[in-house]
Amino acid sequence: MRRNIDVHQFESFLKKDHMILTPGKRLAREIVEAWTTHRQTTQPVAFRILVEPVDAWLERAWINAVEDGRLPLQRLLSTEQQAALWDDIIRKDVSRNNSFSLTQPRATAIRAKAAWDKLSMYGGSEISDLWRHFQFEEDCVVFARWARKFQDQMQKINGATRYQAYEQLLSLPAESTPIALYEFPELPPITRTALEHLSELAVITPKITSHDDRVPIVRRFATREDELAAAAVWAHSMSALPDKRSAIVLLDLERDRAQLEYFLRAQFDCLDAQYNDLPVNFSTGMPLGMTPMFRDAMIALQWELRPLSRSDWLALMRSPFFPGLLSNPSPNALEVVERLFRSGITEISMDQTLHLLTRYASDTPLKAILIALLSDKSHRGKKTLSAWGQWIRSRLQIWRWPCRASLDSIEYQQLDRFDVSLDALGALSAVLPIQTHEAALTLWRQSLSNIAFQPKTPHDSIRVMGPLEAIGLEFEGMWICGAQQGVFPRAPRLDAFLPASIQKRFDFQELNGPRLLAHSQKLLEIWCAGSTETVVSYHELDRGLPRQPSGLIAGFEGTIETGWFPPSRWLALRQVEEMAVDERVPMAAQQSTGGSGLIRDQASCGFKAFIKHRIKVTLLGSEAFGFTAIERGLLLHEMMFYLWHGLSSQAALLDIAETVLLERIERAAMTALNKLEADAERSGFSLRARVGESCWQLEQAFCIDVVTAWMNQERDRKIPFTVVSLEEESALNISGLKLTLRPDRIDRLEDGRRIVIDYKSTAPAKSRWLGPRPQEPQLPLYTLLDQKLKGIAFAPLTRDTQFIPLGNDLGLTQTPEKSLSQQTKGWAEDWDKLVAKWASALEELARAFLAGVASIDPSPSACQHCDLQPVCRIEQIRRTQRSSAENEAFE
Ligand code: SF4
Structure with a gap:
């Protein structure tokens, strides 16, 4: 070899x-x-x-x-110490001057350090009237201010940069x-x-080969993805040859590395279970902070600073390195998760989590950990970074990190770097005096991203490297990716922090086009000399924009190659397993399974009813901003309940004065809001804090307006009525399915007939009560409870107060009501026939549910607000149906 x-x-x-x-x-x-x-x-x-x-x-x-x-005795600062010093200076300067804000102060610090280094390596920092050159452009003025502070700080701590040290050697x-x-x-x-x-x-001098001796193979691709995928396929085929070594050189390593790694993992089948077996050596490694073990540790520590976003909280709870709620989930743990997400809060604090753990899952180890963390106040105040390093260690011990019983070898290698990261943090004490908790965590995160983690892989594995790292090495095959115009060679560019006059005076290489070209030309010759076969590739499109090849390879011919998707290994392994279709899964025994929502779901989609009411999958609530639709509906329901509980009839309503009614409505609004807040407190969050005071007041005013308008509407009803039932629970057995129903309100008219009223935030059309699959079966179900019920109505709780009734002469509208046959568009001629049709349709739906009919056959708008699309895959079914229909039409 x-x-x-x-x-x-x-x-x-x-x-x-x-x-x-x-x-x-x-x-x-x-x-x-x-x-x-x-x-x-x-x-x-x-x-x-x-x-x-x-x-x-x-x-x-x-x-x-x-x-x-x-x-003279001085301290030589490391790159990280210098970057931390620049960072500190820039952050303080920006906050003091308040002139502009930086979205990425760390990146700016690194650029500023690079500019200062460049100045020093060319001897520019020694010129006598240096700062005079910086007064003409805004970026240079700001940089000069930072640089002078940097010099002052360096003097204060008696520090030296690498290039200052070299200067002293002279x-x-x-x-x-x-x-x-x-x-x-x-x-x-x-x-x-x-x-x-x-x-x-x-x-x-490195060996070089002219193109006459060894010509690189040029390959041209349609897109960047095509190019990187082809390089991965090539690396895979090279690895199959015994004793061959190959390298992929990424000319834009920072940008292309992650995408190439994905393609390599796909080629070597190391995406899932064999994630750590990828036989590829990446020269840059992976920042330690990006490894799951350290990424989760950072999330845990930051939780003490501020509440976590939902995704971070879930990641921590599921992390195998922490005794979170979901690493070994129990029903109680799931209850806590469900309640937190149902509350709609966008960020989850330690206190909220502890509150719910105490109520629902008090035996979890997480509870003891949170109590220990919350009762320890050692994160307050300022400390040295070495002391913060010890604090991080002790905090992670409380968390029992990394608690996984059996770390694999890669994880052990990562854990080995923990002390290195704390040492790197401690080393920053030399330039940064005592720091706050937040600053210390930010600096530790930066230390973690500066430490490259490179798992130990077989010696002769495939190598992925940057352009300079391949110099002097020898390979059987080398693939150079991304040979684009402007990248190879780089386009000449000015450093925005340094005056153009200085950059020209010292002839910076970045500005000198011919030197950049000669450098790239020589690089190519060195690579060709070190490799038996050299492939150079480029792409013609990047994110829809045209790209040109490097001038160094433009003369070589290459055929275009496209289409990396789907990967060939998918096609090779494609197999279709035939499965018998489960038509239905009947229920083992009849049981009470829910309320009217069950029949509504069965009517809109059998599959949805099966998942929600048989399998009982709970969906996590989404984030809420302001009041949710459910909370707004609950508020208005509660107000109507409270008011009619006190009034009980239209006569009583007509008897009380406007001012007294308004007082009662305001009290009802207050009571409803307080109840909602108390319910939220019991669930471990503050509704008032979540929605904010202004939103709270606005909602209160809106509810008072709506309910006042509705009370006026009730006053105007033509037939006097008495409220005989408010949210009373009733049981209904329909074809063996036991349902629990709770009508919002039942009124008795003066002629003895009864009508059932359902409050809605928006009123559906009457047509949704009709047909063999009524989309709103709730009110039809109530008519099966009581034969005296002779009408149903929706009361939409909006400012537009209009009942949507169905029945004969109910006195709910100002205009004369049409005949029942007209109202039902001929579906039923009279009330008894209508109830009989409803009974038949609802019984059929109940039987279908009991028989386990779970077909994916949604009614027209059923999928609009349904979260089960990833499970039922209705979109794929529709796409298949559409393309079959198009094929048939074509044939
Ligand atoms: S998305 Fe549509 S088809 Fe799928 S379960 Fe929901 S209602 Fe049924």
């Missing part, structure tokens, strides 16, 4: 024990490995290997000089240590100068 490195390039230096310096860590590691293997086979005696990245060697030289007293006497430098890409000017000052430099 070939080694990753051609050691002969380095052999003469290594044999003489000369130090070899590389641009990055990866190449240094590969040289050490290759040379160790080579020497063990040829000369199994102990030997020294001196290979290091350039920056590590120079930093060590600086530290040695400081320790020897040749340079003050030491020159040395002539023999050193071999692998020189690509070009080093920053200050790095090169410092290196030359301290050593006798020999240069190792």
Whole structure:
């Protein structure tokens, strides 16, 4: 098998024990490995290997000089410490100046640090009238203010950046240590100068191949997804060849990595159970904070800062690393979840959760954990970041994190990095003094995202890397993705934080088109030299926008390739399993199963009734803003109940004065709102807090208006009436199905007839009472309870007060009522026949429910407000039906 490195390039230096310096860590590691293997086979005696990245060697030289007293004592700040300092300066500056707000202060801090580093590596920070150049553009003015604060802070903490340290090395006497430098890409000017000052430099140049010797294969794709999917297929086929190593180089690593990883997982079948078995080595690894174990730990810690969103709360409750409610769910735990979600709250606090746990699931470990967390106030005040590190450790111990009994090997590797992350947090104490709880958690999250987690994978796995990491390595095959115009080479660009005059004066590489082109050209030649077969690809469309190929490959021909979906492995494995259709699943025994909603659901869709009333699936309530439709309906129902409970007849209503009635209505509104709030309190949340005071007042005023209008309407009814029943419960046995019914109100007219009234927030049309599948069967069901019932009516509780009645001469409307035959559009000529038809239709529906008829056959508007579409897949059924119909029409 070939080694990753051609050691002969380095052999003469290594044999003489000369130090070899590389641009990055990866190449240094590969040289050490290759040379160790080579020497063990040829000369199994102990030997020294001196290979290091350039920056590590120079930093060590600086530290040695400081320790020897040749340079003044200073603290060399790490990249993370510098970024944290910039971040702190920028946040404080923005809040103090109040001039603009940054959506991503961290990203701005990283850009500011990069700009300052660039200035330093070109020696720009040393020019005498530096800040004079920054006064002409707004971004530069702001950056100059931040940079001066950065300099002040650095002085205060006696700190030095990497490039300041290199500058200081030039003050030491020159040395002539023999050193071999692998020189690509070009080093920053200050790095090169410092290196030359301290050593006798020999240069190792990378092997290059001109296109005449080894021509890359160019592949052209329709879209970015097509391109990445094809690279994954290629990697999979290469991995099947014995002893072959291949690499995918992503020219835009940051953007394409996640999508490529998905395609690779799909190709290697590592999306689910074998998630950790992907034989691919990603050079950048995964930020530790994105791993499920640390992501959930962060959610748990943040819960003490503020309530969690519903999705975060659910993620924590389901996390295998925490003893949440749903890691091993009991019916009581599910009750807590259901109640929290039914409350409509958008964010869930620790107090709310504890309140419900105490009431419904007091034996869960989560309750004891929440009590321990809430009673401990150690998160208050400010502490050093090292102290916050200890606090994080103790908090996670209270949470028993990571409580999973058997962590797999990848999870163990991740857990091993926990101490590293706390050390990284503690190291920030050098630049940031005492911090608050919130700031400490933000900094820990940043530390977690700075730590790349790279699971240990087989040595010769497929590699995915950025453009510079592939330099000097050798592969059987290399695929370079994303060779687009503007990316390879990069388009020249100015740094917005630095004045153009300075960037031009120092000839920054990012501004120099010919140098960028030469750099990319050389990169391509180096890649071709290191690989037996090199594929370079590009795409023509990205999110609907046309993209051009890089000028470096535009001359090569390539055929267009499209269509990664569906993946070929799906087609290969496609199998259809025949299943017998379950026509129906009868109920084992007759039992009381619900109220009128059961028959309504059976009428609108058998499947819906089966799922809701037989399987009894509970749907989690959605987030609510203001009052929900159900809460508004309950309020008005409650007010009407309270008022008619006191009045009991039209005569009594006509007898009381307007002002007294208004007082009663206002009292009814207050009582109804208080009851709703008390019910919410019992469920563990404050309705008043959720809807807000203004919304509360508005709803109260609206309810008073609506009910006042309705009382005037009741006064005007032509036939005097007495209210004989208010929300009284009755049992009905219909074809063996026992239902519990609760009519809103039953009135007795002065001639002894009775009518049943149902309050609605919006009134349906009369037609929904009729037909073999009445869509609103609630009132027809009530007529089966009492033979004296001779009419039904909806009372829509809106400002537009109009009864929707069905019956003969009920006196509910101002206009003369039509005959029953006209009202039912000929479906029934008189009341008795209408009731008989209802009885027959409702009995049929009851029998269908008992027999388990669960066909997906919804009535016209049934699916509109139904949450079961993911279960019944009605859309897929409709699509299939539509395409069959179109095919038939075509034939
Ligand atoms: S979405 Fe339509 S078809 Fe599906 S269960 Fe609901 S009502 Fe029935």
